[in-house]
Amino acid sequence: SQQGEEDPQALSIQEGENATMNCSYKTSINNLQWYRQNSGRGLVHLILIRSNEREKHSGRLRVTLDTSKKSSSLLITASRAADTASYFCATVPRGTSYDKVIFGPGTSLSVIP
Amino acid sequence: EAGVAQSPRYKIIEKRQSVAFWCNPISGHATLYWYQQILGQGPKLLIQFQNNGVVDDSQLPKDRFSAERLKGVDSTLKIQPAKLEDSAVYLCASSIRRGQGVEQFFGPGTRLTVL
Numbered sequence: 062s063q064q065g066e067e068d069p070q071a072l073s074i075q076e077g078e079n080a081t082m083n084c085s086y087k088t089s090i091n092n093l094q095w096y097r098q099n100s101g102r103g104l105v106h107l108i109l110i111r112s113n114e115r116e117k118h119s120g121r122l123r124v125t126l127d128t129s130k131k132s133s134s135l136l137i138t139a140s141r142a143a144d145t146a147s148y149f150c151a152t153v154p155r156g157t158s159y160d161k162v163i164f165g166p167g168t169s170l171s172v173i174p
Numbered sequence: 175e176a177g178v179a180q181s182p183r184y185k186i187i188e189k190r191q192s193v194a195f196w197c198n199p200i201s202g203h204a205t206l207y208w209y210q211q212i213l214g215q216g217p218k219l220l221i222q223f224q225n226n227g228v229v230d231d232s233q234l235p236k237d238r239f240s241a242e243r244l245k246g247v248d249s250t251l252k253i254q255p256a257k258l259e260d261s262a263v264y265l266c267a268s269s270i271r272r273g274q275g276v277e278q279f280f281g282p283g284t285r286l287t288v289l
Binding site: 102111 | 205209216219222224229230267272275277281282283
């Protein structure tokens with residue numbers, strides 16, 4: 062079963078604009094991760110945020126985590142055409158003795174040049 | 175550092191036939207995952223190995239799917255017999271722990287089409 066749900070399912074923006082994607086999950090987590098998948102290419106890890114962190118930055122990426130609402134957001138600033146991809150949040154549930162990673166259904170982002 | 179290798183990249187079979195996928199994880203990664211990704215959906219975990227032992231196969235359709243990881247390194251995933259709904263991309267990943275978190279590295283996947 063999938064733990065996370067991304068919102069929106071699809072997003073289309075102009076190059077240079079910011080893109081925000083949200084993720085909600087159901088159970089307590091150890092950490093939450095965001096991945097990118099380009100058309101025809103594999104999944105690439107973008108950023109990991111631990112359950113005791115509230116915000117994290119990596120280049121043009123900003124991730125927030127609200128454990129009380131069981132939600133996270135991914136902000137991509139100054140988007141580029143190369144950011145066109147599907148973005149997935151993935152959670153590592155608390156209480157598992159192994160590194161189980163559960164993916165949501167993803168947000169498809171289109172950045173129009 | 176070499177990435178996760180998978181083969182074949184593409185496979186087309188008839189329903190009821192058998193198929194096998196191979197994965198070579200990044201050297202030194204103890205954990206190996208097989209995911210099924212149906213078009214338009216997120217990856218679904220099929221089976222997870224820690225070294226050569228299975229730690230999670232709760233979503234593996236065991237009547238038709240099997241997987242093994244020999245000597246804690248390479249892994250094979252088999253489907254026998256295949257159904258139309260098995261058409262998907264099969265992703266292999268391996269992982270390492272970074273601080274309190276785990277980072278997965280994915281292979282390019284095998285795109286399976288069942289006719």
